[in-house]
Structure formats: structure tokens, C-alpha cells
Amino acid sequence: MTPVGTFCLVLHSHLPLLARHGRWPVGEEWLYQSWAQSYLPVLATLRELAAEGRGQLATLGITPVLAAQLDDPYCLRGVHDWLGGWTLRAHSAAGRLPDLAAHEHRVAGAATAEFEAHWRHGGSPVLRGLRDSGAVELLGGPAAHPFQPLLRPRVRAFSLRAGLSDHALRLGGRPAGIWAPECGYAPGMEDDYASAGVRRFLVDGPALRGDTALARPVGSSDVLCVGRDLDVTYRVWSPRRGYPGSPEYRDFHTWDHPSGLKPARVTGRRVPPEQKKPYSPELAARAVQRDARDFVDTAVARLRTLRESTGRPAMTVAAFDTELFGHWWHEGPDWLAAVLRLLPEAGVEVRTLGGAIDDGLVGEPVALPECSWGSGKDWRVWAGPQVSDLVARGDDVQHDLLSALDTVRPGDGPMLRPDVRDPLADLLVDQALHALSSDWAFMVTKDSAADYARSRSATHAGRVAELSGLLREGRRRAAERRIERWSDVPQPTFGHLDARDLAGP
Template sequence: MTSEGTFCLVLHSHLPLLAHHGRWPVGEEWLYQSWAASYLPVVATLRELAAEGRGELATLGITPVLAAQLDDPHCLRGVHDWLGGWSLRARSAADRLPDLAAHEHRVAAAATAEFEAHWCHGASPVLRGLRDSGAVELLGGPAAHPFQPLLTPRVRAFSLRAGLDDHALRLGSRPAGIWAPECGYAPGMETGYAAAGVSRFLVDGPALRGDTALARPVGDSGVVCVGRDLDVTYRVWSPRKGYPGSAEYRDFHTWDHDSGLKPARVTGRRVPSHDKKPYDPELADRAVRRDAADFVDTVVARLRDLRATHGRPALTVAAFDTELFGHWWHEGPAWLGEVLRRLPEAGVSVRTLRGAIDDGLVGEPVTLPECSWGSGKDWRVWAGPQVAEFVAGNATVQDDLLSAVDAVVPGSGPALRRDARDPLADLLVDQALHALSSDWAFMVSKDSAAEYARSRFATHAGRVAELAGLLRDGRRRRAARRTGHWADARVPTFGGIDARDLAHP
């Protein structure tokens, strides 16, 4: 069968680093819900497809900050307890909601079995297995998910190196591709990517004026950007519509508050929660097959149009947050499985980003503008007037960080690695990276747990200011006593954090 073209599925997994306390709507509940409802079933789906002999199924971006949590012993114990609680909640609803309780208990049991069979030692062995089987390509990224265009070049380069080093420590090799946080880009960043060994990264479609049919070298850097095809991606989920909003699927926002289960189907966009119809798994299964068929038809039509326009086989990239599949959209993992089986049957090659580039689906060089995948496709979410406090605060954090590191860490050169690591400086760097996370500005811009975001930023930025001042003043004993009280941050989060790598040349 002649290939209609190439399809790349890119999934980006990210949650901010969560302190070891708290419940919904903040704290570890975020992590455990996404782990149970998305990461476990999505990985199980990919493993099942790989066992059928299918390769190059998806390109997975796992941010270092999430990878740290998925390997953390505290979080591993916590999610296992959470899975047990999920089963108990399902049983508690058996008298009032017997059909829903039975369905929910089956899903919880499957998630628990998946965790106990594959995840007890963390995510790293799971991801290594998928990668080594040829099922997926893994993407890396900067250490704590910063909006890179707003970082000084020195901090930006360090953050990227630290994230890539952490990926290599956990997964055995440094990734050649990254999903840049928020797809944020400023002209010239490709030079830093090349210096760090990054050869490909993702941008949003408008950065390429919608011409996403081929990967494109950025200037003369040799680094290739790949554009998200919004015409295809938005078929699944857009700011206004998408398959998860169909009437048959489970409604995310309607709760049975006694059990914490979700008893209703979407029913209709304007139907109030108390009028929504009961969730019916069989009805949802039929909708999964219908929407998978529609998506495959959409991909085939798109690739045929692109071939006609460009006179050569083309590429379409659909890229999503992993948490859409299972967490936000209960039926999402089943839909993924249907799509990845049906696309080859329709004559579409399914490839990773690396595979598509190796196949020669690369066009002429391009000059990229300032861009992101946020509202307006510019920087307004992370640098607009509503988050001016973070822009100013981030500048202060970077000034404090660099001045302290330059004061206490030897400069670069042959002598650098002969000097012992400075654990206080390492901890300062770690706290600064967390303060610089893009999540805090995003939460405020989108009014999603805004006060939590402000509190977290204030905590990290305050620690940086205090510790930097103590280190500059040579008050190391006082600094050690103060950091000893940071119960959630006594050691750096990332295995690759080494303040000597940030020392001024």
C-alpha cells in the first residue's frame, strides 16, 4: 500500500513540583490523579501496541520536574495508597450507584495492577523499556519547566544542561529532541540548543504560519523545528471544541461528592450538572470508535491535501498534553489505541519525530519569530501585564542566584572540577530553578489556583534571596541551619544539579 503520508503523535507530560502535602485543588492530588488516570493507562496502551509488533508509536516528552516525582519513593508510596483509596471509594458507592461503582472499580483495579506490575521502582524503568523496544522516542527539556525566552542566556543554558543531564541519569542517554516549555522561543535560542546537543524541538503551528507539512532547519544552526498541525490537533481538543466534549463521554466537572466519583456523561454543553444523564461505558465505547474513525479520515484528508500542495509526501504532527488522555478525557487512552491501530490500515505511516526526520521529511530553512503555544501564540501568558510581578521577581531571582554563585563557586577551567561541590550552592540553584518555573505565571494568567502559584513563587524566591545573601556574606553556618528547616527541599530535586556548571567563566 502506498503511504498517504506520515503522522506523528507527540505527548507532553508535565506537572509542577508539588510539596509533600496538600489535597485538591492543589498538592499531591494533582499528581496522583494524573498518574492514575493518564500515565498508567497511556503507557499500558503503548506497551500493548508494542507487543503487537508496532513500533514508533509516539514521541513522549517527560519534563524533568515530573520525572523526579514519578521516581520519588514518597510519591510512589503515595500513589499506591491513592489507588487503594480509589477502589474503596468505588466500593462505597455500590449501593447508591451500582453500575458506576462497578465500572470505576474495574478501572481502579486495572490501574493498580499496572502500577504493581511495572511502576513500583518508578517511571524510569518503564520509560526505558518503551524506548528500548522502539515503541517511543523520549524528549527532554530544561530542569524545572521555565519559560526560556525570559531567562538570561547563562541561566537558560544551565537550566537546559541540568534537565538533559537529569534525563541521562534517569534514562541512560541524553535526548536529542526537546519539547521546549510552553513551546516558548526567542530568536537565537537554536544556537544554545545546538551547543547543548539538541537537534530538534517542537513549535506551535502559527510560528511557521501554519506551514507544518515538513520539519524545518532553523536558520543555519542545523537544529530542526517541527510544527504542531493545529488543523489536526484541534480536531481532538481546541479552546472551543473537540471530541472530549461529545455527549456520550464522561463529564469531568460533575461529581458525586460522597464518593469523589464522576457519575454523569457530558449530555450537552449547556446542560447543568444536576440534569446530566448517567454515564454509560458502552455508549462511550461506541463514541470512541466513531471519533477514532473520524480522526483517521481527517488525517488522511490532511495528508492528501499537503501532498497535492507540496508535490511530495508530507507530515502532520498532533501534539497534546498527556493529561488530556484519561485525566480530563476518561476515554482518551482507549481512543489513542484505536487511532494508532487504524492509521496504518488507512495507509498512514506512524512515526516518531526522529523517524520522520530520518525519513527525509525536512524542508527549507526557516526564520522563527518570538512565539509560544499560549494565548495569542505570543508571550502574553508569561510576560503580560497581569503577571508583571513574576517578570520582575524572576529577574531578581536570577540576579540573586548569579551574584551568589559567582561569589562562592570557583570559576570555570581545569581547576573547577578539582574543587568539591558546594551543597548549599547546589540547593540555591535548585530553589532558583523552581522559582523560575513557567507554571506560576500560567496559573495566574489563567486564574487556575492563582493564590497557590503566588505562594509557591514567593516561597522559592524568598529562599533564594535569603540563602544568596547568607552565602555572599560568608555566613555558611547560618545558611546550613536555615536550609535544614526546609523539610520539602533539603536536597536538590534533580540529579544533575551542580552549581559549578553555573560558575562564571
Template sequence: MTDEGTFCLVLHSHLPWLPHHGTWPVGEEWLYQAWAHSYLPVLDLVHRLGEEGRRDVLTLGVTPVLAAQLDDPYALRAAHDWLGTWQLRARHAADRWRAADPLLRDLASAEHRAAGWAIEEFETRWRHGFSPVLRPLVDAGVVEPLGGPATHPFQPLLREPVRRFALETGLADSARRIGRAPHGIWAPECGYAPGMEHDYARAGVRRFLVDGPALRGDTHAARPVGGSDVVCFGRDLEVTYRVWSPKAGYPGDPAYRDFHTFDHPTGLKPARVTGRHVPPERKRPYDPEQAAAAVTRHAEDFVATVVDRLRELRARHGRPALVVAAYDTELFGHWWHEGPRWLEAVLRTLPAAGVRVTTLRGAVEAGHVGAPVELPASSWGSGKDWRVWDGEQVSDLVAAGAAVQDELLALPPGTPGHRDPARDQLVREALLALSSDWAFMVTKDSAADYARRRAKIHGDRFGELAGMVRGGNHERAARRAAELRAADGPFGHLDARGLACGS
């Protein structure tokens, strides 16, 4: 086998905190779809590769918010119910399409089988949640875990004490779930401000991701940031965008299953993309044979693209190079039905093409580290700056978030050594109000009203509890905190004593 270079696949799993907050497009239905169609098949693929003896298969980021949901007893029960409903919907589709196109009849059968497999997988491997599935893969070195700050805030907009507390809380949450704190993170939105590498170093983080333009496209190696020993990896957009870009990518192929076209009586998606400008009523029935051929074609194209890119980088830099491709996990199976099959084809084909497949940790150990770099303020969003999370459209959210942080830090200190559940809850509400998801939804006009409402709900809850704490109404604050904690919420172990207030 020739040594063409090294490839790192990084998957980032994140959804906002959703249970008890409504239905599609931004509620529990979203979580259970991603669970069934992405997390189950992707982790099954990784598990099978691990059983074959593969190690350092990929780097997997799971945000603390999502990890909490996938371990939550309420969510586990509801997800199991959802899987059963999926199978019932497939049975209904079989009756509904009995006299229809044979492709639709086959689709109903395939959906029933897929639902049955998911139920069995859920009832055996996933019955106690996500952490017992992930931890053995981490312990065996099959995957490298990435962590992140609690509640997915855009870190550059956080006051330094809040930023440090959110990061430490998120890493501690990961340690509780998988037995160790990750040494790498995919920062929310790849948000970076100069100097944040020192926050990372204090928290034990040794590597993080940025978008390629932050390195002016020079992504052939990891780079130490500033004067620290923390390294950054840049997403290679030339390769990453082959799969999914702001304008194109494999999932838009006419043969693939169309995500947006529903058969509303069954809730299933019976059509293929057919064409970019074809209306839903004119889309053709999904043909799995055509889709399988497209998967093969696109896997081969991606492998060829990686090899060509590695050769180009090696010629330019005079040494074996690195390519990092990074995606949301939900792309594979949820948004792109055929994504898990494509992923398996790529991970099996790249080694045969002479490419070493490893993790970010493995890339550092293999020596793919270049010269130090000074990073600019950046993110992965539009313009690769902060405009999505700090632009004019969300100026009200930014101002409200700043006010929450200032009020939080101005609270009188608690009793030394005493853990106060009311303070724990108000800090939790503050962090949820600061989630970057709300600004993203508003800027991109994706359920903007919902996002503003969620930010306000958590901000108001924080303000209510903060007022009680300032006024010395400790019993009332404790009762209200218990009500909110019982209603919904991650991080029951969040300890506000780690945040210095009143200083």
C-alpha cells in the same frame, strides 16, 4: 497499502512540582489522578503495541520535574495509597448506588475493576517508579523520548547562562533516568526566541516543537532553523484541534464522562457531559456503551481528517507530507476519560488507512525536512506570543524572576572543584521560582494565589541561602540547605558548579 503520508503523535507529560504542597486543585491529588488515569493506561498501550512488534509508535516528552515526581519514593508510596483509596471509594459507591440507576451500579463495578487493575499494574511494573517503565520502551525504539530544561521555565525570559544551565541540567536528569540524553525537546510552553537553536545545538538537541503559527501554518515538514542543523516541527493545528481546541473538541461530546461533575461522598464522576449548558444536577448517568460508540466515531473522524490533510499537503507541495499532532498526555484519561481508548483506536487505524505512523526522529529519517526557516519569537499560548508569561498580569512575577537571576549570577564564585550543597540548593530554589507554571496559573486565573505563593516561597528560600553564601555563613547555609532538601524537592543530583557565577 497506499502511501498517504506520515503522522507523528507527540505527547507531553508535565505537572508542576507538587508533593508536600497541598491538595486539589493543584496538589498531590492532581498528580495521583493523572498517574492513575493517564500515565498507567497510556504506557500500557505503548507497551502492548511494542510487544506486537510496533516501533516508533509515538514521541513522548516527560519534563524533568514530572520524571522526578514519578520516581520519588515519597510519591510512589502516596500514589499506592491513593490507588487503594480509589478502590475503597468504588466499594462505597456500590453500597451508595445499590438501589439507584443500573448505570450507576455498573459504574461502581467498573471503577472497582479499574482500580484493581491499576493497583496490580503499579505493584508490578511501576513499583520502582517511572524510569524503569520508560527505559525499555526507549531502548527498544518503541517510543522516542523528549526532554527539556529543569523545572519547566519559560526559556526566552532566562538570562543566557541560566537558560543553558537549566537545559543541560534537565537533559542530564533524563540521561540518569533512561540511560541517554534525548536529542529532542518539547520546550516549555513551546517558548522560542531567535537564536535559541544555538543553545540547543550546544546541548546536543537536534529537534524541537513550535506551534503552527510560528511557521505561518506551513507544518508539512520539519524545518532547519536559521543557519543551524537543528530542526523544528510545527504542530498542525487544523488536525490537533479536532481533538482539543480553545473552544471545542471530541471530549465535549454529550456521551463522554463529565470531568467536572462529582459525587462528593465517593469522589467519583458518575455523569456524562449530557450538554454544554446542562447544570451538574441535571446531567445524565454515564453510559459506557454510548461512550464507546462516540470513541469509534471520533477515531474514524480523526483518521479521515489526517488522510484528507496529508492529501491536501501532498497536492500543494508535490511530495509526501507530514502531520504532527501534539497534546498533553494528561488529556488522555485524566481530563478525557475515554482518551486512552480513542488513542488506541487511532494508532491501530491509521496504518490501515495508508498512513505511516512514526516519531519525530523517524520523520527526519524518512526525509520529511524542508527548507531552512527564520522563526519569530513565539509560544503556544494566547496570541501565540509571550503575553501569557510576560504580560501585564504577571509583570511582578517577571520582575521577581529577573531579580533572582541577576542575584544568582552575581554571587561570588565557589571554591574551584568543591561541590557546595548550599549552592546546589539555592540554584534549585531559583530554578523552581522561575517555573512557567506560576505565570500560566496567574494569567489564566487558575489557582493564581497558589501560584504566586509558590513563586514567592522558592524566591524567598533562594534569597535566604544567597544571603548566607554572600556573608560567608557556610555552616549555617549548609544546615538550612539540608533542611530544605529533606522537606521536599527534585534533582538531588543538581550540581551548581555547572553555572558560572560572579563573572
């Protein structure tokens, strides 16, 4: 049977770097919920499918910040405790909500067993195993998740090198592709990617005017961009609709406050929480199969249309945040498993991005405009009027950072010695990268814990300004004393981060 076409599933995993001992709605709770309810079941699902002899199932983007947290001993202990707490919360509801408590006990138990069997030494061994088995392709990205178009070229290149180096250190090889933070792009960045050894990157479909059937060389480079097919992706989740909003699925926003569990199904978009019907796993399981078949039908129809219009085999790329599956959409991992089993039966080849490119699904060069995957598909989320202060602060951070590293004091030479690492300079770079994270602007623009985002941005930027000033003046002991007074006495997130790599000529 001639294949209908090629389907690429791309999942992007990212959470902000969280302050230790944080609490809801920010802090470690974000990490542990996503870890327990998305990363554990999604990767277990891919491993189960791989054990059936299936390969090239998905392309996984893991940001360096999240990779660091998944390997961190403190976070590993914390999520194990959180899993135990989840089980206890299920038991506490047994007298009032016996059916829900039984379901949550089973799910929490499965998550705990998965963690104890595969994750006790961190996320990197899990990801390596899936990659080495041929089940997934891994994507990298720049350190600390900056919106790259707003970075000065020198800082942007350093951040990308640092992120790719971190990926190689943890996962045993540099990635050929990246999911750029927020899919942010400015003309000319393909040259940065080529210099860093990046061969392909993701953009949102509108950047290609919806022409996402093939990977495309960018400009005169041999770096390929791959477009997210919104016609297919939005069938699952869009700004207005998608499968997770179906009446049968568990409602994310309705809580049993004594236990912290979610007892209701969606029921209806305008149904108030107190009138929502009880969650039924059996009803949800039937909806999973229905929606998996609908998605496969959608993908097949799209690929046939593309083949008819282009006269050649085509691909469709469905790309999502990993946290959609399991965390936001409780049944999401089961839906993924059903789709990845049904697609080959429908004549669709499932490939990683690298696999699709190796199959020759590459078109003509394209000139990309400024773009992102945010509202309007432009830069307004990260550089709009609501965050003009953050943009100005980010520029100040870069100025302070480079001024310190480039300081040459009369009679004393450059601040950085080429033969010795400087822990103060390394910490300065680390704090600057976190001040430049795109997360802060996103949270402010979308009014999601905006006060927390502004506070974190200001904290990191203030530390950069302090350290930069003291180091430019040669007051190293004063800088060390100042760091000791910081509330968390931070260590660099990436142990290999070396300020010498950012020093000027």
C-alpha cells in the same frame, strides 16, 4: 500501496513540582490523579500495541520535574495508596450507584495491577522499556520547566544542560529532541540547542504560519523545528471544541461528592450538572470508535491536501498534553489505541519525530519569530501585564543567584571551589530554578490556583534572596540554620545538580 503520508503523535507529560502533603486543588492530588488515570493507561496502551509488532507509535516528552516525581520513593508509595483509596471509593458507592461503582472498580483494579506489575521501581524503567523496544521516542527538556526566553543566557544554558543530564541519568541516554516548556522560543535559541546537542524541538503551528508539513532547519543552524498541526490537533481538543465534549463521554466536572466519583456523561454543553444523564461505558465505547474513524479521515484528508500542495510526501504532527488522555478525557486511552490501529489500515505511516526526519521529511530553513503555544501564540501568558510582578521577581532571582555564585571575597577566593561540590550552593540553584518555573505565571494568568502559584513563587524567590545574601557574606553556618527552619527542609530535586557548572569564569 503508496503511503498517504506520515502521522506523528506527540504527547507531553508535565506537572508542577508539588509541595509534599499538599491537598486539593493543589499538591499531590494533581500528581496522583494524572499518574493513575493518564500515565498508567497511556503507557500500558503503547506497550500493548508494541506487543502486536507495531513500532514508532508516539513521541513522548517527559519533563525532568515529572520524571523526578515518577521515580521518587515517597511519590511511589503515595500513588499506590491513592490507587487503594480509589478502589475503596468505588466500593463505597455500590449501594447508591451500582453500575458506576462496578465500572470504577474495574478501572481502579486495572490501574493497580498495572502499577504493581510495571511501576514499583519508578517511571524510568517503564519509559526505557518502551524506548528500547522501538515503540516510542523520548523527548527531554530543561530542568524545572522555565519559560526559557525570559532567562539570562547563562541560566538558560545551565537549565538545559541540567535537564538533559537528568534525562541521561534516568533513561540511559541524552535525548535528540526536546519539547521546550510552553514551546517558548526567542530568536537565537537554536544556537543554545546546537551547543547542548539538541537536534530538534517543537513549536506551535502559527510560528510557521501553518506550514507544518515538514521539519525545518532554523536559521543557519542544522537544528530542526517541528510544527504542531493545529488543523488536525484541534479536531481532538481546542479552546472551544473537541471530541471529549461529545454527549456520550464521561463528564469531568460533575461529581458524586460522597464518593468523589464522576457519575454523569456530558449530555450537553448547557445542561446543568443535576440534569446530566448517567454515564454509560457501552455508549462511550461506541463514541470512541466513531471519533477514531473521524480523526483518521481528518488526518488522511489533511495529508492528501499537503501532498497535492507541496508535490512531495508530508507529515502531520498532532501534539497534546498526555493528561488529556484518561484524566481529562476518561476514554482517551481507548481512543488513542483505536486511532493508532486504524491509521496504518488507511495507508498512513505512523512515525516518531526522529523516524519522520530519518524518512527525509525535512524542508527549507525558516526564521522563527518570538513564539509560544499559549494564548495569542506569543509571550503574553508568561510575560504579560498580569504577571509583570513575577517577571520582575524572576529577574531578581537570577541576579541573586549569579551574584552569590560569582562572589569573590578578598583574601578568601571564589565561593565555589572547583574540586568540591557545595551543598548550600547546589540548594541555592535548585530553589532558583523552581522560582523560575513557567507554571506559576500560567496559573496566575489563567486564574488556576493563582494564590497558590504566587505563594510558591514567592517562597522559592525568598529563599534564594536569603541564601544568596548569607553566602555572599560568607555566613555559611547562618545559612545552614536558616535552612533548618524552612518548613520542608528541602533537598535538591535533581541529585546531580552541581552549582559549579553555573559558576562564572
